[in-house]
Amino acid sequence: MCWCKKKRKSECVKEDREQIEANYKAIDVLAVLAKEDEALLASLEELQESLRYLIASSDGKVKKYDEKIGELLGDLKILLAKKGTDNKKETESLLSSLRLCIAERKAKTQF
16 A cells, blocks of 8 residues: 555656665765764675665555654764764664664565
């Protein structure tokens, strides 16, 4: 079932694809903020690779995962902008949450 009642399934899939692309591009901004931390850059690259191959869907539950991924990326951007790469514990916590959310989303789109 399409998560947008008045929109066709193809429009819903297109919007989800755009959300996935926005999340993918958000990693580039994070990489600039974390340029001094090689381990964090490697983790971000791994996340970006995971986001690249997500399958767009018209399912509302999947859309919520994409929105949550975007929110977590935004939280990570705020953390890095304010505190830099100094706060490893919070950064790792957000990265773990992102990995978990991506894995749950992938599980929802498995056939």
